[in-house]
Amino acid sequence: MANFSDFNIGVYLNGLFGTMPSFPLEYAGWEAAARTHLDDVLYDYVAGGAGDEATQDGNVHAFRRWGIAPRMLAGAAERDLSIELFGRRYPTPLFLAPIGVVGIMDVADGEAGHGDQEAARAAAATGVPAVMSTLMQDPMEDVAPELGETPGFFQLYTPNDRELAESFVRRAEAAGYAGIVVTLDTWSLGWRPRDLRHASMPQLQGKCLANYTSDPVFRSRLEKTPEEDPGAATLAWAMTFGNPGLSWDDLEWLRSLTELPLLLKGICHPDDVRRAKDGGVDGIYCSNHGGRQAASAPALDFLPDVVAAADGMPVLFDSGVRTGVDVVKALALGATAVGIGRPYGWGIAMGGAAGAQHVLQCLLAEADLTMGLNGYASIAELTRDILVRIP
Ligand SMILES: Cc1cc2nc3c(=O)[nH]c(=O)nc-3n(C[C@H](O)[C@H](O)[C@H](O)COP(=O)(O)O)c2cc1C
Ligand SMILES: O=C(O)C(=O)c1ccccc1
Numbered sequence: 001m002a003n004f005s006d007f008n009i010g011v012y013l014n015g016l017f018g019t020m021p022s023f024p025l026e027y028a029g030w031e032a033a034a035r036t037h038l039d040d041v042l043y044d045y046v047a048g049g050a051g052d053e054a055t056q057d058g059n060v061h062a063f064r065r066w067g068i069a070p071r072m073l074a075g076a077a078e079r080d081l082s083i084e085l086f087g088r089r090y091p092t093p094l095f096l097a098p099i100g101v102v103g104i105m106d107v108a109d110g111e112a113g114h115g116d117q118e119a120a121r122a123a124a125a126t127g128v129p130a131v132m133s134t135l136m137q138d139p140m141e142d143v144a145p146e147l148g149e150t151p152g153f154f155q156l157y158t159p160n161d162r163e164l165a166e167s168f169v170r171r172a173e174a175a176g177y178a179g180i181v182v183t184l185d186t187w188s189l190g191w192r193p194r195d196l197r198h199a200s201m202p203q204l205q206g207k208c209l210a211n212y213t214s215d216p217v218f219r220s221r222l223e224k225t226p227e228e229d230p231g232a233a234t235l236a237w238a239m240t241f242g243n244p245g246l247s248w249d250d251l252e253w254l255r256s257l258t259e260l261p262l263l264l265k266g267i268c269h270p271d272d273v274r275r276a277k278d279g280g281v282d283g284i285y286c287s288n289h290g291g292r293q294a295a296s297a298p299a300l301d302f303l304p305d306v307v308a309a310a311d312g313m314p315v316l317f318d319s320g321v322r323t324g325v326d327v328v329k330a331l332a333l334g335a336t337a338v339g340i341g342r343p344y345g346w347g348i349a350m351g352g353a354a355g356a357q358h359v360l361q362c363l364l365a366e367a368d369l370t371m372g373l374n375g376y377a378s379i380a381e382l383t384r385d386i387l388v389r390i391p
Contacts, residue, residue, distance in 0.1 A: 004081065004092075004368035007361045023351055023358045027322040027343055030359055034349035037107045041198045045101060046345050048194035049291040055298075056291025059320025062298030066329045066387045074375030079368050083379060085129075085314055085337055086179065086261045086282065088151065092364055093331055093379060096123060096130040096356075097287070097318045097339035098155035098181070101202050103137025103210070105348045108355065113137055115348050117146045122344065122356035124148030126364075131155050131181050131339070134168065135203060139214040144175040151178035155265065158182060158254070159240040167217040169257045180258050181285060185266030187243045190293040203241075206234045251279035263316065266293075268302040270309035283314040283336075290319050290341045300333065304384065307334030324366025328374075332382040 011021055024033055035043050049056040083093045096119060099105075106115035116136045120143050123130040127150050132143055134157040144152060154172035158165050169180060195201045202208055212218045213226035213233055218240070226233035255262060264276045265285035273284050286306045288299040299319035307315050317330050318339030330338045340363065347359035376382055 004079075004361070004364040005372070007365040008369065023347075023355060025362055027346075030343060030346035030350060030355075034105075034346035037349050038105070041200050042101065042104065042107075042202065044194040044198060045201055046099075046105070046342060048192055050190040050192060050293055051295050052193075053291065055288060055295045056320070058298040059288065059291050059300065060322055062300040062320060063322075063326045063329055065390050066300075066333075067390050068325070068328060068332070068370065068374050069386050069388055070373070071375030074377070076372045076375045076377040078377065079371050080378045081364070081368060081371070083337055088178075090129060090337070091127040092360075093327065093335075093337050093367075094128045094360060094363065095316065095337050095339050096128060096344055097290075097341040098131045098133035098183070099341055099345050100133040100135030101208055102133070102345055102348055103135075103208050104202060105345055106352050107349055108351050115352075116143045118348050118353040119344065119356055120144070120146035120152065121148075121353035122347070122360065123150045123152065125353065125357050126150075126360050128360055129153065129178075129337075132177070133157075133208075134211055135208040136210050137208050139210045140171060140177070141175045141214075144177065153177055153179040153181050153261075153263075155181045155183055157186065157241060158243050158246055158250075160243045160245065161217070161221070161240050162253070164212075164215065164217045164221075164240060166257060167215050168211065171211075171215070173258060173260060177260070179261035179263060179282070181263045181265050182254055183265040183289075184246070185287070185289050185293045187246055189242075190289075192292070203237065204234065206230050209234065209237050212237050212240075248275055248279070251276070251281075255280045265316075268296065268299060268306065270305045273306050273309035277310070277313060281313075283316060284310050285316040285318075285339075286335070287316075287318045287339070300330065303330065303333045303335060321363075324363045324368070325370050327363060327367040328370045328376075328382060329387065331379055332384060332387050334384070 103116040104112050106118045129151045131153040133155050154177040261282040263283040263285045267284050288296045314336040316337050317335035327338045344356045344359050347356035
């Protein structure tokens with residue numbers, strides 16, 4: 001059993017010998033460190049979100065409206081943070097949420113462009129599974145080997161071209177991804193004032209489109225190859241990316257594409273959970289896209305009802321997790337596994353795979369200590385009744 005809070009002790013021990021931590025120890029520090037490396041367009045793209053950004057702020061603040069009830073003399077000196085998901089044991093309850101621009105966020109060493117592989121290496125080093133975006137800067141086949149023994153899931157943005165969607169899923173299966181996560185909340189881009197101010201976003205600059213430009217179906221739709229005419233390829237991407245017509249009627253087709261675990265991302269309403277379940281999915285991914293798409297209530301506020309409707313089916317959760325304490329609270333509200341987006345994105349920007357691994361170690365050490373000091377030895381003990389509502 002891993003002891004995640006050894007990380008904590010290690011920091012103090014290093015300090016005794018005059019070695020200070022290489023990276024900041026908390027979210028604000030990760031974001032600030034990342035910002036020193038990123039240009040404004042990319043920084044704003046990652047940091048920003050929909051509208052006045054009240055949704056993303058609300059995601060973070062929702063965690064503060066819950067408190068953990070401490071129990072003493074509970075014998076929680078040894079903790080087990082492992083979880084089971086789709087028949088497999090994972091050492092931690094965390095996963096990396098898909099970030100479509102992480103491929104170009106690996107700027108710290110001055111050679112951006114393989115950030116998807118850096119994220120995969122952080123997953124390999126920690127056993128934290130990664131959901132990898134459709135929007136990669138390297139093709140999915142080049143990213144998968146970097147995951148090592150740790151499973152990766154392929155996140156599908158369903159293009160409005162069925163053959164292309166099918167090709168993506170076949171490629172993900174062949175490359176060894178362990179499941180398919182279909183994101184439903186981005187069939188059109190949200191209202192994002194920061195990106196509008198820059199009148200730019202990375203994909204429109206031709207970034208992170210490698211899964212498209214390497215795809216035989218996508219290429220067959222072009223008159224000239226992406227190498228000959230990159231601008232035309234980017235335009236073709238913009239024409240095929242959005243899929244406003246996708247509906248529940250398409251779930252049967254999506255389900256038919258793979259026998260791998262199939263999850264739907266962006267689900268917050270219990271009625272949608274039931275429809276998804278009826279359609280034969282294997283898991284629900286409760287998220288409001290980190291407040292980047294539609295304005296909504298905090299994703300955390302939907303989690304308990306989503307878990308109830310899922311009725312035993314796994315529920316992945318993300319949106320607003322910033323600390324190890326947040327991880328514990330999401331688990332207590334019923335999440336099977338807890339995803340982080342921006343925190344590890346900043347990690348990649350401040351130090352590549354090592355930076356992302358550091359972020360995971362901080363979150364895990366804090367989650368582990370929070371459980372221990374509050375008297376909870378396993379994730380099974382983290383239930384709704386260990387939380388109190390803070391008015
Ligand atoms: C810069 C950025 C890019 C993202 N790209 C994708 C993506 O390609 N696919 C997807 O399903 N979600 C994407 N998301 C949403 C994340 O998967 C996740 O839902 C969100 O970041 C969680 O919120 P958090 O950032 O507060 O942790 C992106 C998020 C960010 C910050
Ligand atoms: O930025 C995002 O959150 C995202 O997922 C996305 C993907 C493609 C186009 C625009 C946004």
